[in-house]
Amino acid sequence: MLLVTSAEMQTLDELMIKKMGVPSAALMESIGLRVAQVIIDLLDGMGVHEQMGERSNATAVSSHVKRIAVVVGKGHNGADGLVAARYLHAFGYQVRVWLAAPEDELAPMTRLQFEAYLKLQGQLAAEQDDLADVDVIVDAILGNGSKLPLREPIKPLLRAIRKAERTVVAIDLPTGLDADTGQIDADCVQAAITVTCGFAKPGLYMDPGRNFVGRIVVASLALPREQAEAHGAHHYLITPDxxxxxxxxxxxxxxxxxxxxxxxxxxxxxxxxxxxxxxxxxxxxxxxxxxxxxxxxxxxxxxxxxxxxxxxxxxxxxxxxxxxxxxxxxxxxxxxxxxxxxxxxxxxxxxxxxxxxxxxxxxxxxxxxxxxxxxxxxxxxxxxxxxxxxxxxxxxxxxxxxxxxxxxxxxxxxxxxxxxxxxxxxxxxxxxxxxxxxxxxxxxxxxxxxxxxxxxxxxxxxxxxxxxxxxxxxxxxxxxxxxxxxxxxxxxxxxxxxxxxxxxxxxxxxxxxxxxxxxxxxxxxxxxxxxxxxxxx
Ligand SMILES: NC(=O)C1=CN([C@@H]2O[C@H](COP(=O)(O)OP(=O)(O)OC[C@H]3O[C@@H](n4cnc5c(N)ncnc54)[C@H](O)[C@@H]3O)[C@@H](O)[C@H]2O)[C@@H](O)CC1
Ligand SMILES: [K+]
CATH class of the missing domain: 3.40.1190.20 (Ribokinase)
Structure with missing residues (x-):
């Protein structure tokens, strides 16, 4: 299986957006929807729905609807999280968005997603809300654009996520993990599932990071592997195949x-x-x-x-x-x-x-x-x-x-x-x-x-x-x-x-x-x- 480093993934994102003409927002939309689907499947597995067949009907989610906290960073990883939050909200889940950075620091694309979420009546976490009260936490704090060591004020938030002991779904990679080396910050998020964007990253499979990723789901950006290789990707995971x-x-x-x-x-x-x-x-x-x-x-x-x-x-x-x-x-x-x-x-x-x-x-x-x-x-x-x-x-x-x-x-x-x-x-x-x-x-x-x-x-x-x-x-x-x-x-x-x-x-x-x-x-x-x-x- 092809693996793509952080820098290579940035090149490939650019390729898709600038050369192939796929808008950045469309890529985010596909990643965010995939994350939402993974969470719905996860909640199904946790017995959240009264009847499996009700999933497509947004109003039919069981009365003990599960709560989802989406923790959003200021970069595009946060934007993916906001797209997921928008879908989950529309499907009838109780979603709360936690901003990991002041609102005025959000990247322009992230800001647009934030505004769309609010316009559709998406809710923000209130002062008194506690991450320990939710069923699933979505880690959309940092992704491929991050480099260790982590800076404040993210670290206290990561400690709060750990202390909550909830099931975590990480977008792209758990915050605090280095995509290229698998090195981790002491406060690295422990994910149950990592939905990684485009191609899997080497760090997800290397010690010590591989112990923090849980199950890996690759959310495709519809870029053929051969194209990625032609643009320099040259790392592989030795799978049984x-x-x-x-x-x-x-x-x-x-x-x-x-x-x-x-x-x-x-x-x-x-x-x-x-x-x-x-x-x-x-x-x-x-x-x-x-x-x-x-x-x-x-x-x-x-x-x-x-x-x-x-x-x-x-x-x-x-x-x-x-x-x-x-x-x-x-x-x-x-x-x-x-x-x-x-x-x-x-x-x-x-x-x-x-x-x-x-x-x-x-x-x-x-x-x-x-x-x-x-x-x-x-x-x-x-x-x-x-x-x-x-x-x-x-x-x-x-x-x-x-x-x-x-x-x-x-x-x-x-x-x-x-x-x-x-x-x-x-x-x-x-x-x-x-x-x-x-x-x-x-x-x-x-x-x-x-x-x-x-x-x-x-x-x-x-x-x-x-x-x-x-x-x-x-x-x-x-x-x-x-x-x-x-x-x-x-x-x-x-x-x-x-x-x-x-x-x-x-x-x-x-x-x-x-x-x-x-x-x-x-x-x-x-x-x-x-x-x-x-x-x-
Ligand atoms: N370019 C695109 O259009 C796409 C981006 N995608 C998403 O975008 C992510 C990458 O987005 P970005 O490049 O904006 O990067 P990130 O969202 O991963 O993070 C960038 C932000 O984190 C801050 N940061 C970096 N290192 C830090 C540290 N050590 N401590 C504290 N803060 C730190 C930076 O100042 C910057 O504001 C991917 O992981 C993926 O989730 C995907 O949606 C696919 C398409
Ligand atoms: K993340």
């Missing part, structure tokens, strides 16, 4: 050569579990063959922990001691595969041999870089920029926020406050696909295009799940996906497997990374079936 559309059915006339070979350089003393997880994950995501590159000193006892399907290829030397001989051997081994994973549990010693480190940049295969290897690159003077500049084959990096913060030389808090922005910036500057992990994993490509994932749960916040994800993405690439789709499908299926595991046999506390393997099959079947359905339909 989107994931299914990227799923590739495996050809029937296939053999193990069809699905490529993954080579994995991972593990060090005490950390071979990371390598083992990546190996199995690459197989479970569909790779034809998975090679594990092991130093000669790795004991045979350890290797028995690896899946029997793993092909063990030795390189000379001891774990963590990077010699020219070891790297030369690895370069030759990587020539035998189509896709590589470098990093899980690998340790940091490579940073001491920059020349050998740069040799790996020339590997003529798609690489998935994770964990320690990213920290090694971040420790370079230019934080890996010249290493990435050397790559001539596709590269995917799968950092968690701390690893990404090191690569960017910013704080983890800065990364988390602007996940989309940093992921995009790095993907473009370094020509890599960034998979920024954490709740709501973000995928950014150099084009740039950005996706937000919704699957997964807190069970994934445990050691080893990142190694599984890196292995899966490599397995998908090896079996024929391009890096972008491998990241989308890998991230989606990985999160879905965590959800399935927690529904069926584990909990978010008890989930282990290795539990995911049992559920990858079910997760893949879900998106492959969804694809069949969408093809048939």
């Amino acid at each position: 989107l994931a299914a559309s990227r799923y590739r059915k495996r050809p029937t006339d296939s053999h193990k050569g069809t699905f490529g070979r993954v080579g994995i350089l991972a593990g060090s003393k005490g950390m071979y579990g990371a390598a083992r997880l990546a190996v199995e994950a690459a197989y479970r995501a569909g790779a034809g063959l998975v090679y594990y590159f092991a130093p000669t000193d790795l004991s045979a006892a350890w290797l028995t922990a690896f899946p029997v399907e793993a092909i063990i290829k030795r390189y000379p030397g001891r774990a963590g001691e990077w010699t020219k001989e070891a790297i030369d051997a690895l370069v030759a081994l990587f020539r035998e595969v189509t896709t590589g994973v470098i990093g899980p549990g690998l340790g940091m010693n490579l940073r001491e041999n920059v020349e050998l480190l740069f040799t790996l940049a020339n590997l003529p295969v798609t690489l998935v870089l994770d964990a320690d290897f990213l920290s090694v690159l971040a420790s370079l003077r230019d934080r890996g920029q010249s290493w990435f500049a050397r790559r001539s084959f596709p590269t995917v990096i799968t950092p968690h926020p701390k690893e990404f913060a090191r690569l960017l030389d910013v704080s983890v808090e800065q990364v988390q406050a602007n996940r989309l922005g940093y992921a995009k910036e790095f993907a473009v500057a370094s020509n890599v696909v960034v998979v920024l992990k954490g709740a709501g994993t973000v995928i950014a490509t150099p084009q740039p295009r950005i996706w937000i994932n919704q699957t997964g749960n807190s069970g994934l916040a445990t050691g080893g799940t990142g190694d599984v994800l890196a292995g899966m993405i490599a397995g998908l690439v090896a079996s024929g996906y391009d890096v972008q789709d491998a990241a989308i499908v890998g991230v989606y299926v990985h999160g879905l497997a965590a959800q399935l595991a927690c529904q069926k046999e584990q909990s978010e506390e008890s989930l282990l990374a290795s539990d995911l393997f049992r559920w990858l099959g079910t997760a893949f079947r879900q998106i492959s079936r969804a694809m069949d359905i969408s093809l048939d339909g």
